[in-house]
Ligand SMILES: Nc1ncnc2c1ncn2[C@@H]1O[C@H](COP(=O)(O)OP(=O)(O)OP(=O)(O)O)[C@@H](O)[C@H]1O
């Protein structure tokens with residue numbers, strides 16, 4: 108089976124917003140509908156809660172390079188619903204992710220961000236008793252079609268987890284794992300792949316003299332970058348990252364964010380994060396999930412400074428979640 | 429004894445704030461129970477020490493008559509002979525023991541590991557609930573049954589038709605191979621349950637990470653989970669091997685009593701345990717040198733299995749640390 112990119116004939120526009128938000132049972136404060144003013148702070152420009160984000164974008168590096176959303180989407184979901192047994196975790200999620208962009212998923216804990224991310228490389232298949240309705244497409248191909256080779260799909264759609272998961276093997280063998288199970292036996296080729304991927308993951312200089320040592324001896328931040336390098340080694344198109352920096356110190360987090368910015372040149376990245384600043388810093392598009400629904404998606408700057416939905420605003424200004 | 433609200437409010441102990449301990453029935457009972465428990469623990473430690481002491485003193489007295497050089501240097505084991513013909517070289521017993529144990533290991537270890545991988549990685553919870561009790565039953569079959577199974581079934585109905593009738597090798601009625609086969613089956617539950625424990629504690633995140641890199645189930649099991657659990661698996665192998673070395677009834681029945689330096693698995697051998705059984709059951713007079721040789725053999729066996737157990741414990745401890 109093939110999962111090669113096939114150009115899409117139609118040209119979808121900006122990522123389509125999810126179903127409109129009209130669920131009545133939002134138990135947040137402020138039912139008046141008036142955009143609330145926060146207590147004025149010492150800093151001058153931010154007069155509203157959203158102002159804090161406006162500042163973030165003043166020297167944002169994202170601005171000039173916002174990917175063209177008119178391209179054929181790399182990943183697309185259509186009316187995707189997901190069930191853990193009887194419990195429905197996702198409700199009619201419709202989304203388009205353009206290639207070579209960074210899309211951030213935000214939303215309160217338990218809203219289904221990880222679940223949705225995991226539907227995109229079929230990681231949820233491993234969990235027994237789960238069920239999916241609707242469609243998920245990779246390069247226009249239905250990834251849940253019966254003839255899809257899941258192993259091949261997962262090579263094209265890599266994943267980095269919240270907790271770094273280095274295999275108890277050497278640094279070299281960790282990165283070489285993907286190519287090795289794909290049948291690559293040539294040590295020289297493997298060595299080149301390992302070097303390229305470690306360089307891309309900004310880890311090469313730190314580990315180039317100790318490739319034979321156990322990966323478990325690396326620091327948390329190094330382990331996470333190793334896991335990113337390991338994902339890159341299967342030569343994916345898409346990198347799904349589930350809170351990749353949440354267990355890391357600020358310095359390591361900054362390195363991972365730099366890395367995401369670098370990787371954007373070649374990969375489509377979807378990142379789940381609880382950190383609004385992080386979403387604002389690294390992403391081109393941001394999607395806000397709430398209770399299993401996609402509430403709003405848009406260009407990150409727009410979403411953070413002029414959210415369309417009240418719930419989005421409440422969430423990003425920290426009023427709940 | 430019922431506690432009424434009355435007794436609670438009127439008893440002086442509950443009213444006073446003094447922390448000084450008083451004599452009470454509860455404290456007395458506690459002391460007795462503590463003493464009993466200590467006694468039980470002490471009894472088993474004492475028994476162990478006593479056994480080692482008996483082994484050691486008798487072994488030392490054996491070595492007053494037989495030199496250590498002969499014991500470790502001679503290749504003949506003939507304690508039942510007279511005069512010049514009497515030899516106490518331990519090697520025939522050691523080779524007999526290890527011949528059976530190695531055959532057992534080459535059958536039991538792979539079988540046990542594969543079933544552990546199946547149970548931990550492949551079996552549905554329902555299948556696991558059926559398979560595990562069956563393995564426990566296997567562990568509960570008396571070893572003497574395995575011995576007779578080897579003697580009356582494996583040798584005449586499996587080994588002889590195949591190896592003797594078809595391939596032309598002579599198969600003794602007592603032989604190391606049949607004993608090794610049944611001991612191999614006996615150690616499967618040990619290997620399986622210990623290895624399965626080791627496989628199951630491998631964090632699920634590792635499996636998910638491997639799947640996310642495009643692994644098949646076989647890749648995940650063989651290239652990630654098994655290497656991650658390797659020290660636990662090795663420990664289970666060592667433990668099972670030392671069980672095979674110490675196994676007594678089945679080998680006494682199936683492998684026979686031929687203490688000759690022989691590595692032909694189709695012929696009868698004598699293991700250390702089988703020799704001990706023989707001397708214990710026979711009419712060897714207590715205090716005679718043959719009788720004392722029993723202790724020397726038992727001590728050798730004890731030293732061998734103890735070493736293997738210590739190594740496996742050490743390996744197991746190391747591997748626990750890896751994931752904590
Ligand atoms: N394996 C599972 N079995 C059953 N229910 C699950 C499972 N995993 C997640 N859920 C449920 O699905 C819902 C969505 O969970 P999910 O992990 O996707 O949330 P999340 O947005 O990633 O949250 P967080 O930010 O805390 O990671 C939750 O209500 C959760 O309880």
Ligand SMILES: [Mg+2]
Nearest residue numbers: 220221222349
């Ligand atoms: Mg999550």
